[in-house]
Amino acid sequence: MAGSTALGINRFDGQGTMPIDMRAIIDAMYQTTGVLKGLDVTGTGGLAYAVGAGVAVCQRFSGDGKTLAPYHGGQTPQVDTGDPSASRVDAIWIIAHNQQEQGDSDNLVTVGVTQGTPSVNPQPPQIPAGALTLATYLMPAGATSTKSATMRSNHLEAIPTSGGLGLIGQAWDNTDHNGPGKPHVSHTGLNINIHVPMNRTVLLFYKCAISSAGGDKITTEYHTAFQLDGKDIPFSTDNHDAGGTWRTSYSMMPAVIPEGRHHLNIRSWLGNGSYPVFHASHGGEDAGWVGELFQIYDMGQARSVTIKG
Numbered sequence: 001m002a003g004s005t006a007l008g009i010n011r012f013d014g015q016g017t018m019p020i021d022m023r024a025i026i027d028a029m030y031q032t033t034g035v036l037k038g039l040d041v042t043g044t045g046g047l048a049y050a051v052g053a054g055v056a057v058c059q060r061f062s063g064d065g066k067t068l069a070p071y072h073g074g075q076t077p078q079v080d081t082g083d084p085s086a087s088r089v090d091a092i093w094i095i096a097h098n099q100q101e102q103g104d105s106d107n108l109v110t111v112g113v114t115q116g117t118p119s120v121n122p123q124p125p126q127i128p129a130g131a132l133t134l135a136t137y138l139m140p141a142g143a144t145s146t147k148s149a150t151m152r153s154n155h156l157e158a159i160p161t162s163g164g165l166g167l168i169g170q171a172w173d174n175t176d177h178n179g180p181g182k183p184h185v186s187h188t189g190l191n192i193n194i195h196v197p198m199n200r201t202v203l204l205f206y207k208c209a210i211s212s213a214g215g216d217k218i219t220t221e222y223h224t225a226f227q228l229d230g231k232d233i234p235f236s237t238d239n240h241d242a243g244g245t246w247r248t249s250y251s252m253m254p255a256v257i258p259e260g261r262h263h264l265n266i267r268s269w270l271g272n273g274s275y276p277v278f279h280a281s282h283g284g285e286d287a288g289w290v291g292e293l294f295q296i297y298d299m300g301q302a303r304s305v306t307i308k309g
Helices: 019-029
Strands: 034-038 039-041 047-052 055-059 067-073 088-096 109-115 132-138 149-152 166-173 187-196 198-213 222-227 238-242 247-257 260-273 276-278 292-301
Touching: 034 109, 034 132, 039 132, 047 088, 047 132, 055 088, 055 132, 067 088, 067 109, 067 132, 149 198, 166 187, 187 292, 198 222, 198 238, 198 260, 222 247
Parallel strands: none
Antiparallel strands: 034 055, 039 047, 055 067, 088 109, 088 132, 132 149, 166 292, 187 260, 198 247, 198 276, 198 292, 222 238, 222 260
């Protein structure tokens, strides 16, 4: 097996850092391909899509490492006008060409677009191998420019190795409102949709400003649970007991979210007592009352852990 040279070592006597070494180093730095900065896609008054300047982490195939691909902004090739009777999905993508090793026509970072098949239920088309999807757009029937197209999905971010992404989802009811009034009847709300490219560990956080309806001598026993794809996350139930005075109550727990698209929400119900009242304020000395807030914080890649008892 041929030896490798570390990045940062000066080339000498025919030895130096090879492109595959550099791609392997970038591969170790980023868990996934995706966008690092910019590369926003928009429609135009013509039949091309505009792609903003930015940088992407690209990969031609598994085992080839990854590349850092800067793009200075521009437009894709033109697409066809909309089909007379059916809509289609266009996929806009970016690829890092490699003339010597992959047989490409040049070494340029290139953006392109692949048209889908018009249909009553249009699906995203297959993009070229080694390309990274920046966005998909729904091109309506009869459209004469991409400005008429609507975004269907946006790019995913490149995830640094062992790095967390911070806040990835939020639902907030910042109004004064009442909670469930009938005991032991479930309600769902504060809905969040997320897409994670691999199994991720997240922190689920719920906060409310709560009191009991009916005065100081009346109490409420209010319960919440975090839900993932319509099912309670085990051991996520919490109590938010309150009297007639406003108080802030919290609920939080870590959870593993599997790779893919998911729906999360809060399931709530009244245990006993009067119905809860939630308060939100937007100014003055009382501005700290939150109403109800649900947030999801990404903490990094989920790893297998064996606990010995």
